[in-house]
Amino acid sequence: xxxxxxxxxxxxxxxxxxxxxxxxxxxxxxxxxxxxxxxxxxxxxxxxxxxxxxxxxxxxxxxxxxxxxxxxxxxxxxxxxxxxxxxxxxxxxxxxxxxxxxxxxxxxxxxxxxxxxxxxxxxxxxxxxxxxxxxxxxxxxxxxxxxxxxxxxxxxxxxxxxxxxxxxxxxxxxxxxxxxxxxxxxxxxxxxxxxxxxxxxxxxxxxxxxxxxxxxxxxxxxxxxxxxxxxxxxxxxxxxxxxxxxxxxxxxxxxxxxxxxxxxxxxxxxxxxxxxxxxxxxxxxxxxxxxxxxxxxxxxxxxxxxxxxxxxxxxxxxxx
Numbered sequence: 001x002x003x004x005x006x007x008x009x010x011x012x013x014x015x016x017x018x019x020x021x022x023x024x025x026x027x028x029x030x031x032x033x034x035x036x037x038x039x040x041x042x043x044x045x046x047x048x049x050x051x052x053x054x055x056x057x058x059x060x061x062x063x064x065x066x067x068x069x070x071x072x073x074x075x076x077x078x079x080x081x082x083x084x085x086x087x088x089x090x091x092x093x094x095x096x097x098x099x100x101x102x103x104x105x106x107x108x109x110x111x112x113x114x115x116x117x118x119x120x121x122x123x124x125x126x127x128x129x130x131x132x133x134x135x136x137x138x139x140x141x142x143x144x145x146x147x148x149x150x151x152x153x154x155x156x157x158x159x160x161x162x163x164x165x166x167x168x169x170x171x172x173x174x175x176x177x178x179x180x181x182x183x184x185x186x187x188x189x190x191x192x193x194x195x196x197x198x199x200x201x202x203x204x205x206x207x208x209x210x211x212x213x214x215x216x217x218x219x220x221x222x223x224x225x226x227x228x229x230x231x232x233x234x235x236x237x238x239x240x241x242x243x244x245x246x247x248x249x250x251x252x253x254x255x256x257x258x259x260x261x262x263x264x265x266x267x268x269x270x271x272x273x274x275x276x277x278x279x280x281x282x283x284x285x286x287x288x289x290x291x292x293x294x295x296x297x298x299x300x301x302x303x304x305x306x307x308x309x310x311x312x313x314x315x316x317x318x319x320x
Contacts, residue, residue: 001270003309004226004317005263005300006235007044007051008122008186008276010163011113014103015056015128016278019082023103030103032283037109039290040279041116047297050118052314054163054186057126057148059106060155063097064089070151072126072143078135085127107155114157120313122161123148123182132168142176149180160184161314163276167237171230178231184318186276187234189222214242215254221262223271226317233318238262238274241296243281244288256292260299267303272317 010016014023014030044051061067067089076084088094095101098108113119126148129141145162152159161184162177174185213219222238239259244252259275266273275296282289303309 003267003270003303003307004272004312005049005266005303005309006272006274006312006314006317007049008161008163008235008237008274008314009040009051009053010124010165010276010278011053011059011106011109012056012124012128012165012278013059013106013280015058015085016124016165017280018085018088019080026280027103029283030280032286033278033280034102034106034109034283036282036286036290037279038112039286040282040293041113041119043290043293043297044118045116047301048118048311049297049300050120050311050313050316052120052122052161052163053110053113054122054124054161055106055110055152056124056128057144057151058085058089058104058128060110060151060157061105062107064092064094066151070126070147072140072147074140074143076127076129076136076140076144078130078133080133080135083130083133110155110157118311118313120161120315121152121157121159122163122184122314123152123159124163124165126151128165130166130168131164131170131173138172138176141173142180145177145180145182149182160318161235162186174232174234175230183231184233184235184314185229186274186314187229187236189224189237189239211242214239215251215258217258221265222273223262223266223269224274226272235272235274235314235317237276238266238272239276241275241277241281241292243277244285244292246285252292256295259296263296263299263303263309267307267309 098105224236
């Protein structure tokens with residue numbers, strides 16, 4: 001059995017960080033991420049990389065009016081009201097379209113991704129829905145996901161895979177996704193350290209340990225085995241490709257080496273290695289982040305040539 005190399009990207013622009021980072025603090029990274037996407041796509045195309053782009057449904061809209069037209073009537077009632085984006089949309093806090101507000105609109109980028117061979121457009125829910133935050137429920141999630149599927153279909157995209165925002169997975173939400181035809185999801189990485197948690201439960205010690213595990217063998221090697229989960233197909237995460245920082249050059253060298261080692265192990269044993277990140281992670285220090293990606297791609301090519309490893313999208317993995 002040949003190994004699989006899976007890449008998934010959480011494509012969200014400002015919608016993924018709006019509840020804890022302002023435009024003034026992070027807008028430059030989001031805009032830089034937009035510039036990095038074509039560079040990622042060119043690398044994927046040259047290397048035959050099939051990647052999954054889990055896209056926030058709001059990004060499909062070409063106007064603020066279209067965002068609201070597709071918004072569900074049954075919206076989430078989070079205990080923390082700031083987690084819901086709808087008030088900002090309705091009050092005109094965001095712009096009218098992608099030209100005036102590239103931080104919150106992304107239709108041109110979605111078109112470019114869809115036109116690139118081997119790339120899968122998937123869903124990251126419509127509103128960047130948080131399944132494990134207080135106030136979330138299956139009914140409002142169902143309405144949210146239905147909106148994401150509807151606006152994607154309008155642009156000719158049939159979505160079959162989902163990445164749950166902030167990796168907040170739970171069986172009831174996975175089952176509801178499958179009922180709506182979204183039958184592949186990115187599950188948790190191996191071990192208790194990566195079990196799905198709400199924002200409040202993801203405490204500083206957990207974050208520190210996850211960070212260190214990215215470079216040092218604190219936990220097990222993240223070679224995963226995709227498997228059916230009810231009516232859905234679980235393609236577990238392996239590793240988050242952390243954005244490069246000039247303050248942590250030693251960490252990043254160890255981090256990439258750990259990824260290379262795990263990928264080679266997956267190729268040798270015929271397992272799956274599932275790497276993920278956000279495009280906006282490449283929005284600062286873009287050249288250094290692309291250099292990390294180049295090393296990962298070079299490792300994949302070695303694994304392909306020596307062990308027959310194949311690049312697969314999440315949707316590919318679920319196809320018998």
